Amino acid sequence: MPRVRVLVTLKPTLLDAQGRTVQEALHALGYQNVNQVRIGKVIEMDIADETQPIEAQVREMCDRLLANPVTELYEIEVLE
Amino acid sequence: MRFGVVVFPGSNCDADAYYAIRDVLRQPVEYIWHQEDNLHGVDCVILPGGFSYGDYLRCGAIARFSPVMQAVEKFAGQGGLVLGICNGFQILCEAHLLPGALVRNEGLRFVCKHVYLRVENTETPFTNRCLRGEVLRIPVAHGEGRYVCDRETLQELQANDQIIFRYCDSTGALTKESNPNGSLANIAGIANERFNVMGMMPHPERACEPLLGSEDGLKIFESIVHSALAVAR
Numbered sequence: 001m002p003r004v005r006v007l008v009t010l011k012p013t014l015l016d017a018q019g020r021t022v023q024e025a026l027h028a029l030g031y032q033n034v035n036q037v038r039i040g041k042v043i044e045m046d047i048a049d050e051t052q053p054i055e056a057q058v059r060e061m062c063d064r065l066l067a068n069p070v071t072e073l074y075e076i077e078v079l080e
Numbered sequence: 081m082r083f084g085v086v087v088f089p090g091s092n093c094d095a096d097a098y099y100a101i102r103d104v105l106r107q108p109v110e111y112i113w114h115q116e117d118n119l120h121g122v123d124c125v126i127l128p129g130g131f132s133y134g135d136y137l138r139c140g141a142i143a144r145f146s147p148v149m150q151a152v153e154k155f156a157g158q159g160g161l162v163l164g165i166c167n168g169f170q171i172l173c174e175a176h177l178l179p180g181a182l183v184r185n186e187g188l189r190f191v192c193k194h195v196y197l198r199v200e201n202t203e204t205p206f207t208n209r210c211l212r213g214e215v216l217r218i219p220v221a222h223g224e225g226r227y228v229c230d231r232e233t234l235q236e237l238q239a240n241d242q243i244i245f246r247y248c249d250s251t252g253a254l255t256k257e258s259n260p261n262g263s264l265a266n267i268a269g270i271a272n273e274r275f276n277v278m279g280m281m282p283h284p285e286r287a288c289e290p291l292l293g294s295e296d297g298l299k300i301f302e303s304i305v306h307s308a309l310a311v312a313r
Contacts, residue, residue, distance in 0.1 A: 010183075014228060015262070017184050065145070068138055068174065070181040071228060 001046045003079040004058050008067045009040035040072075054078055081308045083109040084122035086152070086168075088143050093129035093165065093285060100285040101126075105301045117147040124161040124304050125152055127168025129221070129283055139182065139224050140170035149175055161205055161304060162277045166222055169269070169279030178272055178279050179237070180229030186262025190223040194293065195260055197268050197282060198248040201241045204275045205307035209299045215252045216245075216296035218282040220260055220268075225281040227263040227270075237270060245269035245280055 010016050016038050023037035043066055047054055058076045067074040083101045087094045094111065101109040112119060114132075119125060133142035143149060149171070156162050156177050164172040172178045185191060194217055199210040210216070229237070237243050245268040249258040254266045261281070269280030284297025 014183065015186065017186050017188050017226075017262075021188055065141060066137070068141070068181055070173075070179075070230075071183055 001048055002050070002054055003044060003046050004054060005077045005079055006043040006045075006058060006062060006066055007040060007075045007077070008043065008062075009038060009073050009075075011071060011073055012038075014071055081107050081124065081305045082120075082122045083107060083124050083126060084112045084119055085109060085126045085128055086112045086114060086148055087128075088114045088130065088132035088146065090132045090134055091128050091130035091167070093167075093283060096283075097126050097128045097165070097285040100288040100297070101301060104288045104298060105305065107301075107305060112148060114143070114146040114148045117151050119148075119151050119155055119160075123308055124163065125155060127152070127162065127164040127171050128285075129166030129168060132167055132171065135167075135224075138174065139167060140172075140174040143167075143171045144174040153177065156272075156277050159274065159276050161307070163206060163300075163304070164277075164279040165283055165285065166220075166225070166281055169281055170224070172277060172279045177277050178270055179233045180227055180270070182224055182281070183226050183228055184224050185222070185226050185260070190221070191225070191260045192219070192221040193260070194219045194287075195268075195282060196248050196250050196252075196258060197245040198252050198254070200243050200246055201271075203241070204244060204271055204278065204303075206271070206278045206300055206303050207244060208306055208310075209303040213252060215248060215250065216287075216299065217294045218284055218287045218297050219294075220282045221286075222261070222281055225263065226261040227267040227281075229264065234265060237267075238265075240273055242271050242273065242275075243267055243269075244271050244278060245282070
């Protein structure tokens with residue numbers, strides 16, 4: 001059964017307040033060379049129905065629920 | 081004028097809205113459970129604040145697909161009045177009944193305090209008892225209330241006068257300091273193009289009695305009742 005990983009990230013044009021705060025914490029730990037920290041989320045799932053192309057199914061799930069097209073981008077990775 | 085307050089698992093301002101409508105506004109009101117697929121014939125639906133479905137995935141993302149929201153979408157499409165407060169605003173955006181989205185506050189903090197709002201449009205069912213430019217004092221309580229949208233959407237909102245409330249200081253000036261969450265253009269509340277659906281992050285139901293420090297929120301509920309009377313005439 002194929003396992004699928006969806007990576008959801010904030011659009012680059014949006015301020016990522018979480019990423020900025022984590023970056024400041026990394027700087028405080030001495031990692032001064034770190035920049036552009038962005039935080040997203042990973043959603044993994046097994047998909048049993050192989051009658052339709054998996055990527056198309058997951059794309060539909062992303063468009064309808066898993067990501068908000070106003071603020072987020074997504075990438076789909078099919079893990080074997 | 082009959083009101084319905086929708087209750088999702090995780091709603092926590094439903095009782096406040098119910099109380100404000102029944103005991104202060106003195107209008108009939110009932111709760112509508114999220115699994116119901118009809119709205120009991122109410123004239124105005126309130127989507128209350130809270131953390132529907134635990135705010136999982138994104139605020140409002142799961143609530144949007146509940147049976148009651150299918151009924152709310154149909155109701156809104158027929159011109160029914162829908163007011164989304166805080167989490168209710170987030171749900172309306174997720175349901176595409178309102179444009180844009182609400183994301184994490186710029187300062188990351190959960191902000192819980194009274195703020196000032198400037199009324200930008202009084203020709204709506206939700207603000208007809210306010211004066212244009214009037215400053216209302218109403219509390220906010222949210223961690224994800226930063227309104228964002230793309231440039232074209234913002235231009236449309238401005239051109240159509242769909243921005244109903246903006247965060248301001250006590251004199252009505254739109255300042256960076258008075259914006260509690262980093263919202264685009266100090267936006268605190270918007271309406272759809274037909275002005276029958278409005279979402280706002282501040283909580284008018286928490287500002288309906290002198291004991292609560294402000295009665296300004298009552299003007300929004302009074303406007304809704306007034307708009308229904310105007311239609312009836």
